[in-house]
Amino acid sequence: MLGINPDIRKSHTLTGEFYRSEVIFNQVIEKIFARSWHYADDAGCIKSNISIQPINLLPGVLDEPIVFTRDKNGKAHCMSNVCTHRGMILVEEGSKSRIISCKYHGRCFRLDGSFKSMPAFEEAEGFPCEDDNLPQVPFTEWAGMLFTSLNPLVSFEEIIRPIQERLSFLPLDKMVFDASRSKDYFVNANWALYCDNYLEGLHIPFVHPALNANLDFENYAYEIYPYCNLQLGIGNGQADSFDIPEGHQDYGKDVYAYYYWLFPNLMLNFYTWGLSLNVVEPTSFNTTKVRFRTYMYPGAEAVFEDSPLDETEMEDEWVVERVQKGIQSRMYKRGRFSPSMEKGVHHFHRLIQEYMSS
Ligand code: FES
Ligand SMILES: [Fe+2]
Known part of the structure; x- marks a missing residue:
């Protein structure tokens, strides 16, 4: 147990050791990352029928080779990218091949992962059987994106439901992935420090002057759901804001x-211009890659160019890397939460505790 009290008013934060220990990090990978959902890629990577796209899930950390396909009927599949004969990696680059064939001894699979053929196995008994098919991997397509999980503790639908309901007034299926406005950032810090920082707005007036100028900080709000949470950024009338339909719970805000x-x-x-999706991928216990992926409504480029995303990211990296140094101190033990402004961080620490102890 990590000692996170369900009552935020009484709770302490995670200890410094949680962020600096490689042993704990390795447990986190199996207990949390192998059992949660990940953004794999834009669904455009298997846009046309008969297409194949390999993905290495969390390189260097989970390192799980999987492959997405779309078959001739337009149905998407996700499965292991490891040959069921002797373990060769099957697909190394995207293609439009009709079958997946192993380059080691020629075993072939259909695009749904089922075994098709194999030379020199005529005399093998009980062959082929279920185990010769490629293991299926849970996945889902949502708003033009592919999400996957190796061994999910909860369904993606359950996680995303509060978002789906709240944002049903937005044409999310019209958003288009914009590679030219997407990039990766590399941060010298433990992944959870980056998430902690994201999950509270308490630091905004101190760390983000440009963002703060767009927000009405007095009305910044937090909402906690089972496996996701929301920070509602209320504008100060100077910046672009959502056109919310009458009857919606946010109408008038x-x-x-x-x-x-x-x-x-x-x-x-x-x-208002679309979605900035950020994936916080640990690359080791003290380094993190943050993938920024931009999805935009057609014609919203000018509004996007106005938003201080890159500047805000630099400011966040500046502070998170200094916290990474701070938590190495022999004198830092653990902190407390602001009950009004750090609900999201507390939620994160509670979920870490729940996954680590189950
Ligand atoms: S490892 Fe794939 S056919 Fe042998
Ligand atoms: Fe920030």
Whole structure:
């Protein structure tokens, strides 16, 4: 047990050791990352029928080779990218091949992962059987994106439901992935420090002057759901805000951004121009890659160019890397939560505790 009290008023934060220990990090990978949902890629990677796209899930950490396909009937599949004969990696680059064939001894699979053929196995008994098919991997397509989980503790539908309901007034299926406005950031810090920082707005007036100028900080709000949470960024009337239909719970509010976080490491930041999706991928116990993926409504480029995303990211990295140094101290033990402004961080720490102890 990590000692996170369900009552935020009484609770302490995670200890410094949680962030600096490689032993704990290795447990986190199996207990949390192998059992949660991940953004794999844009669904455009298997846009046309008969297409194949391999993905290495969390390189260097989970390192799980999987492959997405779309068959001739337009149905998508996700499965292991490891040959069921002697373990060769099957697909190394995207293609339009009709079958998956192993380059080691020629075993072939259909695009749904089922075994098709294998030379020199005529005399093998009880062959082929279920185990010769490629193991299926749970996945889902949502708003033009592919999500996957190796061994999910909860369904993606359950996690995303509060977001789906709240944002049903937005044409999310019209958003288009924009590679030219997407990039990766590399941060010298433990992945959970980056998430902690994202999950509270308490630091905004201190760390983000440009963002703060767009927000009405007095009305910044937090909402906690089972496996995701929301920070509602209310604008101060100076910046672009959502056109919210009458009858919606946010009608009449000047909403600048819906900042959603999905346990453990996914951020969906909805703005009037579209979505900034941030995936916080650990690359080791003390280094992190943050993938920023931009999804935009057609014609919204000018509004996007106005938002201070890159500047805000630099400011967050500056502070998170200094916290990484701070928690190495022999004198830092653990902290407390602001009950009004650090509900999201407390939620994150509670979920870490729940996954680590189950
Ligand atoms: S490892 Fe694939 S056919 Fe042998
Ligand atoms: Fe920040």
